[in-house]
Amino acid sequence: MVIYLILIALLGSAAGLEAEKVGIVHMHGFWQAYDEQHHLDFKNFVEEKTGVKVHLIDAFNDLAMPPAESSITPLNVQVPEILKMVKNIAAQYDKIIAVGFSQGGVIWRAMIESWDNHNVDTFISIAAPQSGQAGIPPKYLASLRNLPFVKMAQSQGQTMSEADLKLLPYDPRVQQTFAPSNYYRNPATYQYYMSTDFFPKLNNEAGDAEEKRRQKMNFERLRKLILIGGPDEETIVPWQSEMFGFITADDKIVPMKKTTFYKKNLFGLKTLEKKGAIKKCIKEGLKHNDFPNSSEVLNGCVLPAIQDVLSG
Helix, strand or coil, X not given: CHHHHHHXXXXXXXXXXXCCCEEEEEEXXXXXXXXXXXXXXXHHHHHHHHCCCEEECCCCCCCCCCHHXXXXXXXXXXXXXXXXXXXXXXXXXXXXXXXXXCHHHHHHHHHHHHCCCCCEEEEEEECCCCCCECCCCHHHHHHHHCCHHHHHHHHCCCCCCHHHHHHXXXXXXXXXXXXXXXXXXXXXXXXXXXXXXXXXXXXXXXXXXXXXXXXXXXXXXXXXXXXXXXXXXXXXXXXXXXXXXXXXXXXXXXXXXXXXXXXXXXXXXXXXXXXCCEEEEECCCCCHHHHHHCHHHHXXXXXXXXXXXXXX
């Protein structure tokens, strides 16, 4: 009888120790597609090393036609559509690991904040402008100049000063047609930034009290937040935005703990930091598009984060 009871107890313990089913959902960035080689490299590496399936989200790719179905599509359109796909994938798992590269990291944060009772255990943000984009990278500037209304103005002899260019991303016509403008946040033109619809609401700088409470609660639900980036980044301005830091109007760097986001705990950043949930993984010598498949990033940042989830 004693042996029988011991066997029952052991079997019960084994059942309780059954591993939770974990999946990874990866969102690409602006001007990219889900099947870019560096994303395929990420998928192959992770699946080979961990056995965890990586789902690359096939949505809003590159500069596909029509524009309403590409990475240039405004984020308030992209986020709810991608979230529908993500929920279908997440339903297959006990918990998921969210991975977002560049603009995909902003999209993932927006999905987490708007997803009640989500099963995202860990969010890995790779070279993503989480505090916004304070400047306009050259390749984005070329795209802005090619917008129809800008080209029309230029054809009529109108010129754009540097001050005009700093304000251009806030123009409603740009906000509605060029996704990177949705997280443009120049500290010298903050009042114009606050007139936009997407990023101030995502950061709980605007919006009604109930929505703010809900978004904060959903973000605080994360067990771990992994922030990956580095000082040799040439696209995100400043690169510290990848660490939830930012910059002042006179070009002084503001670390995460000195930002308004953190000090006022607008959407739960301070909450996560206080419970030890945030890990910063800074890698030197990498350009923006190096991050997704860099061996340093994969072995030093991504793999430990996944193993932490699997061991939990």
